[in-house]
Amino acid sequence: MSEYVNITIDDRQIKVRAGEKLLWAALDNDIYIPHLCAIREKERPNAGCRLCFVEIEGDTRPATSCTRTVEDGMVVRTRTPRVDRLVKTAFELILSDHNLKCRECPANRNCALQTIAKKRGIKLRQGRFKTIVREFELDESPDDFAFDRSRCVLCGQCVWADREVAKTGAIGFANRGLNRVVTTFRDRPLAESNCAKCTFYADVCPVGAFYYKKAAE
Amino acid sequence: MSSNNPLDLYRKMHDEAQARIKSKEDKPQVLIGTATCGVAAGALQVRDDFVREIEEKGLDAEVVEVGCIGHCYAEPLAIIAKPGFPPVCYGYLDEGLVHRLVEDFLGGDDPSYEYALAALERNDVFPTFEDFPRGIYEEKLILENCGFIDARDIDSYISREGYSALATALTQEPQAVLEEVKAANLRGRGGAGFPAGLKWEAAIKSGGNEKYVICNADEGDPGAFMDRSILESDPHLVIEGMILCAYAIGSQMGYLYIRAEYPRAVRHVQDAIDQARERGLLGSSILGTEFDFDLEIFQGSGAFVCGEATALISSMEGRMGMPQSRPPRLASRGFRGMPTVLNNVKTFAYVPLIIHHGAEWFKSIGTEESPGTAVFSLVGKVANTGLVEVPMGTSLRQLIYDVGGGLPGNRDFKAVQIGGPSGGCLPESALDVPIDFDSLHQAGAIMGSGGLVVMDQDDCMVAVSRYFLEFTQHESCGKCTFCRIGTKHMLDTLVDITQGKGDTETLGLLEELAEDVRDGSLCNLGRTAPNPILTTLRYFKDEYKAHIEEGRCPALVCRDLILYYIEPPKCSKLCNVCVGSCPTEAIFTREDGLKEIDQEKCVKCDNCRKACPTEYNAVVKLSPPVLPPQKEKAVK
Numbered sequence A: 001m002s003e004y005v006n007i008t009i010d011d012r013q014i015k016v017r018a019g020e021k022l023l024w025a026a027l028d029n030d031i032y033i034p035h036l037c038a039i040r041e042k043e044r045p046n047a048g049c050r051l052c053f054v055e056i057e058g059d060t061r062p063a064t065s066c067t068r069t070v071e072d073g074m075v076v077r078t079r080t081p082r083v084d085r086l087v088k089t090a091f092e093l094i095l096s097d098h099n100l101k102c103r104e105c106p107a108n109r110n111c112a113l114q115t116i117a118k119k120r121g122i123k124l125r126q127g128r129f130k131t132i133v134r135e136f137e138l139d140e141s142p143d144d145f146a147f148d149r150s151r152c153v154l155c156g157q158c159v160w161a162d163r164e165v166a167k168t169g170a171i172g173f174a175n176r177g178l179n180r181v182v183t184t185f186r187d188r189p190l191a192e193s194n195c196a197k198c199t200f201y202a203d204v205c206p207v208g209a210f211y212y213k214k215a216a217e
Numbered sequence B: 001m002s003s004n005n006p007l008d009l010y011r012k013m014h015d016e017a018q019a020r021i022k023s024k025e026d027k028p029q030v031l032i033g034t035a036t037c038g039v040a041a042g043a044l045q046v047r048d049d050f051v052r053e054i055e056e057k058g059l060d061a062e063v064v065e066v067g068c069i070g071h072c073y074a075e076p077l078a079i080i081a082k083p084g085f086p087p088v089c090y091g092y093l094d095e096g097l098v099h100r101l102v103e104d105f106l107g108g109d110d111p112s113y114e115y116a117l118a119a120l121e122r123n124d125v126f127p128t129f130e131d132f133p134r135g136i137y138e139e140k141l142i143l144e145n146c147g148f149i150d151a152r153d154i155d156s157y158i159s160r161e162g163y164s165a166l167a168t169a170l171t172q173e174p175q176a177v178l179e180e181v182k183a184a185n186l187r188g189r190g191g192a193g194f195p196a197g198l199k200w201e202a203a204i205k206s207g208g209n210e211k212y213v214i215c216n217a218d219e220g221d222p223g224a225f226m227d228r229s230i231l232e233s234d235p236h237l238v239i240e241g242m243i244l245c246a247y248a249i250g251s252q253m254g255y256l257y258i259r260a261e262y263p264r265a266v267r268h269v270q271d272a273i274d275q276a277r278e279r280g281l282l283g284s285s286i287l288g289t290e291f292d293f294d295l296e297i298f299q300g301s302g303a304f305v306c307g308e309a310t311a312l313i314s315s316m317e318g319r320m321g322m323p324q325s326r327p328p329r330l331a332s333r334g335f336r337g338m339p340t341v342l343n344n345v346k347t348f349a350y351v352p353l354i355i356h357h358g359a360e361w362f363k364s365i366g367t368e369e370s371p372g373t374a375v376f377s378l379v380g381k382v383a384n385t386g387l388v389e390v391p392m393g394t395s396l397r398q399l400i401y402d403v404g405g406g407l408p409g410n411r412d413f414k415a416v417q418i419g420g421p422s423g424g425c426l427p428e429s430a431l432d433v434p435i436d437f438d439s440l441h442q443a444g445a446i447m448g449s450g451g452l453v454v455m456d457q458d459d460c461m462v463a464v465s466r467y468f469l470e471f472t473q474h475e476s477c478g479k480c481t482f483c484r485i486g487t488k489h490m491l492d493t494l495v496d497i498t499q500g501k502g503d504t505e506t507l508g509l510l511e512e513l514a515e516d517v518r519d520g521s522l523c524n525l526g527r528t529a530p531n532p533i534l535t536t537l538r539y540f541k542d543e544y545k546a547h548i549e550e551g552r553c554p555a556l557v558c559r560d561l562i563l564y565y566i567e568p569p570k571c572s573k574l575c576n577v578c579v580g581s582c583p584t585e586a587i588f589t590r591e592d593g594l595k596e597i598d599q600e601k602c603v604k605c606d607n608c609r610k611a612c613p614t615e616y617n618a619v620v621k622l623s624p625p626v627l628p629p630q631k632e633k634a635v636k
């Protein structure tokens, strides 16, 4: 098997490493595909955010590019009516469950949601779905950073950083369905957990859920 | 003379089993259906009554517990097999009837045919189940033994040629088993209908020495119970199927993933595994050959999504039961990262029959693309509820009217819901759709787990969708956006509609979202969750519109859109029953002596309607545009 394969994305021919996932092949070549949950080093993709859809010639329906391995001769489109429709709906669903007060958010102007909205021309203030209102307690217990779950999009970046980079295992996902959250063991405040109090979380969070207290001032 | 030929070993085992079972049949036997369905109807009490009566009369008769024979509507059920008579099945048993049967039939010679449902063998005296109208349409393959054998006695199974397929297969190459299953075009009965042979072949092609066979007995659909019935009533059939699969793909270890809420099934399967091991049918050197294979039970945690293949594996590996993206397929990387075959209980149950009778026989039943039979649990507004097995290709009409005996009380058919929360609702016009994987899919439903609910004019299609969405929304694992948040918005919209809320755009938005959740979700839970909505929107849109545009629930189900009214001409004046039945004291006596409901106080609990004596039936439910005079005034 050769080390590289040739694929076509949006009429551009590119040469990419065999075995690569389509999403990274595109991003490496400056072709934008929205994504929140993809982690390059993670062998089995989360595939949870459902934003990275593309259409692949020969497939009957759009596929998530973070789960598809490139194949020689693959012909891919990042913008088709079906892709745009799915991405818009997924994005608006996420927004309907997100605390959308950008002006109060430390991640304002540095937020993955704002980027996606801009790149894809989707309004942040969506009108299709009612906002899901929920109460979350703000966790400000660590010295340098804080965690506001009302902004979390459940992308799993922080959980990965905690497990695989910091190797602490202080946080993880808990609960099912709409109650799914990122939390510590037994739902204790971060400062009381075995969280190493490093600031990895705030570095990787693509939105303003984990944030530096300094940035919020 | 000892021989190492598996067939010789098997013949010997079979003959001994048969002799033992036959010797038992020399004396009268009472077989009682004590699967979970029977137990729910009081079968254990009936069993105890039989034992006591027989003892008191000093009779020599044996009471044996068997599984479910599928006539659940008539439970508790028993079969009495007395030498000299055809075996006869009795239903609706209670203490009095038990007393009479023991005295007259076991003690005397009167089979009391007036209480019998049917005989089980052709005879000149009394009709059999095959003579029932449903008997003409039914064809029992995997349910054949259910209710007729003692699930906890391996000899019962062996005496009916059980494990002969395994013995035969062991004299041939593993490849031969695979070829037979492939040729039979056996399609997975867990819902999707994927060809089992191709799955097995993929696992073989993945290579390696460590492979697993797993039986999916998670059965989480509300109302579905056929997998449980089979495991409780005929566990060896499934076990033999798994051993055959293991032989075909070269696996040494297998698991049955059974939900922990099925304690009876777990016990019966565990007994069956132990007995099979004792006989050398499981463990090392099966039937004297070099083939080793063993089985263990894994008790599932109960979440519905754990029935999904990748979530099931995660849960077996000790992680949260959550679906993962595929590929890789289980056939290449499954349990412990090794090639794994996962099939449904029913899928495995067909395998011994296919090996025993051959692929051609199997294909002669059912349709070309969906050979074999379909097993349904028939419930809802249908006369004969219970487990039925019909050849694929039988029409829904035949299944509901000929096998199920139609709707009770000549009510009008409205819809049939097939496949549980992942399935769809089909209307009258779809009744001639043949039951097979592809036709049902085209009509918008799925075979699914085989739940089949018949509905009439009193069932509201919006409320039915809401019911299923409540289930899927609650069971969503929450990993992916469409299912986690999308099902919530769909459910909220349905709740709104059942309350008459919504505008001209509501239905369009609901349909659009339903399609996107179907196309965008990670696993089949999310992908199929919109089916109840999509099919009811397709076939019963007017009913949705009536709720939104007219504030009316045509089936008089949605509480916010109905009210209770006492029709003056029908009210007796002299009776006071409704007044006492009302928990909020909303019913008062007017000056003219008639009863009336204070609509402000009424909580729509339905008590008064149930309480009103049938000779009056004065309390009715109303929904606009029909309103009681008092309300009409208020509306104006």
Ligand SMILES: Cc1cc2nc3c(=O)[nH]c(=O)nc-3n(C[C@H](O)[C@H](O)[C@H](O)COP(=O)(O)O)c2cc1C
Binding pocket: B187, B188, B189, B190, B191, B192, B193, B194, B196, B216, B217, B218, B219, B220, B221, B304, B305, B306, B307, B308, B309, B310, B342, B343, B344, B345, B347, B523, B524, B525
């Ligand atoms: C949410 C969900 C629940 C499922 N539950 C079951 C189940 O209880 N039993 C089952 O056999 N298959 C179930 N399946 C299907 C399995 O994923 C898998 O396709 C099946 O067990 C394969 O067996 P088969 O090919 O014999 O049908 C479920 C699928 C989903 C998406």
Ligand code: SF4
Binding pocket: A151, A152, A153, A154, A155, A156, A157, A158, A159, A182, A204, A205, A206, A207, A209, A210
């Ligand atoms: S806290 Fe941030 S990084 Fe962690 S899951 Fe939520 S959005 Fe993702």
Ligand code: SF4
Binding pocket: B305, B323, B475, B476, B477, B478, B479, B480, B481, B483, B484, B521, B522, B523, B524, B525, B526, B527
């Ligand atoms: S579709 Fe639902 S159940 Fe399946 S992975 Fe997504 S959230 Fe979980």
Ligand code: FES
Binding pocket: A034, A035, A036, A037, A038, A046, A047, A048, A049, A050, A051, A052, A064, A065, A066, A067
């Ligand atoms: S990046 Fe592909 S699903 Fe999230």
